[in-house]
Amino acid sequence: MSAKKIKNSKLTIDDIAKLAGVSKATVSYVINDKPGVSQELRCKIKKIIEDCNYVPNSAARGLAGEKTHFIGLVIPDVSDMFYANIIRGVEKTSNKYNYLLNLYTTHGEEEKEQRVIKLINSSMVDGLIIMAYYIKDNFIDFLKNEGIPFVFIDYPTKDEEIYSVVVDNEAGAFEAAEYLISLGHQKIAFLEGHEAAWDSRARFIGFLKALTVNSIEFNPLLVEKGDFTREGGYKATKKLLEKGEEFTAIFASNDQMAIGAVRAIKEKGLKVPDNISIIGFDNIEASSIIDPPLTTVMQPIYEIGKKATEILIRLINEEKIEQKKFMLKTKLIKRNSCKALN
Template sequence: MTVTIRDVALRAGVSKTTVSRVLNGRGELDERTAERVRAVIDELGYVPSARAVAFARGSTRVVAMLLPSLAWPWMGEVLQAAVEVVEDEGYGMLVFTTTQGDESMRRFGAHVSARAFDGLLVVEPEGQLDYIAQLHDQGLPVVLIDDRGHEPRFPSVTTTNRVGALAAAQHLLSLGRRRPLVVTGEPRFGCIGERLAGFADGYRAAGVELDPALRVEGDFTYESGQAAAVRALEAGLEFDSLFAHNDVMAAGAMTVLRHAGLRVPDDVAVVGFDDLPAAAQCDPPLTAVHQPIREMGATAARMLLANFAGDPLPSAPTVLPTSFTVRASTAG
């Protein structure tokens, strides 16, 4: 039969509150009473539930992370970095996705109501910013990872999308490439507008206006990168370079270019965005804007844990800079 806190209290001749205080080291207690309670705990083999201890302490020592999907190419990187920081500090991690839409959010909301975690890291599920902001306003510590250009009214960690795209333009211009095909992500994400603007800024500064016909929309998948390259080639568009808004689309496009008999980088120089570990494994290895994905996940986790220790969360976004990695897809 399971031993309960009531059993301990009865055997020790104290209240359940006194037993709870002994377990959690809270409140002033007569040392002889505390010793008696501890002896009974040992005698009966009482093991308090993690949930009961968490409730008594006012802390679960658990962090939640809400993600749109684990299938996104860079999601594993940001998740792993956050988990490493959280676990190094002795916290656990609950991971939620929104792959089942409203049902996923109902399950997540039930855990919020049960106070199953102390704070939340979130990569914004589409259409949920207002709900996440409401949780923050109600007192739940929240940090958003990758604001996608939406500038939420709660703490966030983001990167320099516009500056990164500018670097891509400047690199291609330095190679004499003046007719880039741009494979965009979905325009509903604010970061896509920033990447388009930064890339155009670079060419405009060199006196080149980008040809609107050389812009093809993708959806961040390998297949959409392939489709974008196929459409451009079938339309007879002339381009000497390609800038894709993520590495995966760049890899898909390079496959099509190679099958069409075009050489990368001799005929078409290719640049991606993210610089995931797989970028170095492409054929040829992919030049890419390096988005500090792991650093973003780790920084957000450290901010949240510091808040648990009493530090206020920053009121302004924390912006980590992009960098640029040159490989054989442009270097020749």
């Protein structure tokens, strides 16, 4: 291979190393002006780089132990407004500290989560923020062994050495269910989120706790599985309506499913909240503009991304952080989708 042949093509550090007859690490040391390379070889590599119009990328810097100034965000989805606001919080805060964002989506699939994490290394990012459903011990061990600083979002790990940012989902769900009960509702259906999602389980626990405190018997027939999507909420609500079990309210474990539930109820010829009250969780933008506007539990979505990024950058800079788990509070937002029973 000659410099003339590959000039004007999309070059990699591998190409430069092959042309110079050296390792990628040697090229990286020259790019980053590190010692350990003879002057003769340094001049040779620099001439090849100049002749080829090669522009070094973050991987070249990472090979020499330099910071890439990239932060990685592993996230299930980008189309959902909840995740979009997490991304906004991470990106804006990253930019504030002169970091750029690398985004990796997994679609909530266990195999893809594992594959994405194992592909990421220190030559690509300086640190990772992770939102994943299938977090296991070997997953965490791999991250520790890689030596890349990382922070979890929405995963309350018991490992005292791991940093995480979570929301008090249980308390938020308890408050939401208590509100429905205060309006006279006792037959309340519940729409579960993704089966592997910790936050969905926490919200269900908060819901059950409210029933217990108010001496309301739990009816398992009023629970349907969704997947945190509008379509999932729509299908789950249709199943509830087809069962024939009586209920006067639905607590959906996120806003997207609550919006899907509204659609299913309207298709059945019923009205929200006249026939069925609905409450969601998240307070995404759409919750305030649907008909009727959705009562929901607000979690500080943007702040979650911001906080996780601030922690990660401190870890990247090797600053000591005493607190490992950061829990943010929720707030009940009352709108027009809930109504007191007569």
